[in-house]
Amino acid sequence: MPDRETELFQWPVRVYIEDTDAGGIVFYANYLRFMERARTEFIRDLGFPRIETVDESAMFVVHSLNIRYLSSACLDDELMVTANVVKVGKTYLDFEQQVWCGERLLTDAQVRVACLNRLNRRPSALPDSLSHRIRARLRESKIS
């Protein structure tokens, strides 16, 4: 098991009946909802109260993702969702994300989030304020 003490960011998620399916487990698409919540809270934790406050001309979309489903979550489970930036690209962020239920790893995923120009929807450089704060956070997490 990876050392979760060194994770950049973690966010707790409770499983409600809305998240489950007739198989008695969390529906596979809903882990993407949980991972998006963790990424959003990571950005908020960096000091941007709303994503639009980073830069009004920028928008962020998921460009691609890989996900493995290793074990299932059930109703009422308390999950922990991680959001680690592993690469700060010119026009994108690469996240490594995991969903844990206690010591049990449920899913892990690589998610690329791209920055687009809101008007023409073409790739756009990450706002400086965002990449600076992420790099600062990455340095802190390596030192501590």
Add this chain to the structure above:
Amino acid sequence: MPDRETELFQWPVRVYIEDTDAGGIVFYANYLRFMERARTEFIRDLGFPRIETVDESAMFVVHSLNIRYLSSACLDDELMVTANVVKVGKTYLDFEQQVWCGERLLTDAQVRVACLNRLNRRPSALPDSLSHRIRARLRESKIS
């Protein structure tokens, strides 16, 4: 059972795993998704390809609803969702909607959809083209 031959509009909905919950049945909020699909298809069936094409300055929101849950739908069930306008108000439409699984009534609901001015979000008169076509449809359905 009401005579469904006289219904104004019906729309089929298949139950997928995404719609169910750990109780093995359709999650209660998802019937509101199904009923919204039927209302949307009713408007489309009136000849408005997109709701914005009715009137660009108008938007439509659900003002209130009552719903009774009488029986449950399960995975793979084929449902029929009705959308009957029972009142054309000055600024709203009152729908009577039911969800059926074969001869079994699952839910019935009264839904008031209000027309708002898109800019100030205050109640606004229904677009004439919309209320005209609905009244014409109501007349046809009574004659036939």
Add this chain to the structure above:
Amino acid sequence: MPDRETELFQWPVRVYIEDTDAGGIVFYANYLRFMERARTEFIRDLGFPRIETVDESAMFVVHSLNIRYLSSACLDDELMVTANVVKVGKTYLDFEQQVWCGERLLTDAQVRVACLNRLNRRPSALPDSLSHRIRARLRESKIS
């Protein structure tokens, strides 16, 4: 505005992008997800870690609800969802629920949750342990 100090139970809900729709507001069915979370947390707060731990032979389903939509929530809003039991029936609980965004009331709803026998799905008396704890909580909230 009602005095929210006297509410039986409140649960915070953050609005994520998954909850919104193309109108820029929370999709109307999603308030039912939020209200279900608050009811679940109220039951948990009474000391039942999982709903099945109340009584294995009982299941709980929404029997009916009325809801009014008064104002809209947007992305990133922090909501407060109340869950007040206003009647403890023989086979059901009547909840009064509201969703607030700060001092702004977004929706209010009356929700009847029925207790069914898990095997035959017929109405069943509420488990004593549940109705006792709810009545005790109601007495406490009136005294304080």
Add this chain to the structure above:
Amino acid sequence: MPDRETELFQWPVRVYIEDTDAGGIVFYANYLRFMERARTEFIRDLGFPRIETVDESAMFVVHSLNIRYLSSACLDDELMVTANVVKVGKTYLDFEQQVWCGERLLTDAQVRVACLNRLNRRPSALPDSLSHRIRARLRESKIS
């Protein structure tokens, strides 16, 4: 653009307001709902009215997936979702899936669906009836 005439299976999906988010486009997790619908309808099209009817001791879960998001769908769009089996493994099926809006490719994905023993949740050989019918379908599609 690939020749969609040779696709194994296609399923139409209409975009409703429930599928969109405040960005005005389909929320990224919802493409996984659409792709699951297409896989389910492909299995149904093979002649299995419900997935449980394939083999009662088997269950099917998504093991892993890769997805690229190339372009966005909007409210009211009519999508076509493909479901092609590209490998019939001993205990899994590999699907290649795409979501199209007219001639525009929105997403493509590789999805591995694993067969588990329902009791111990361990990998289990695909039911013979399922793998036979899929192989027969693959042969037909190559001939025609």
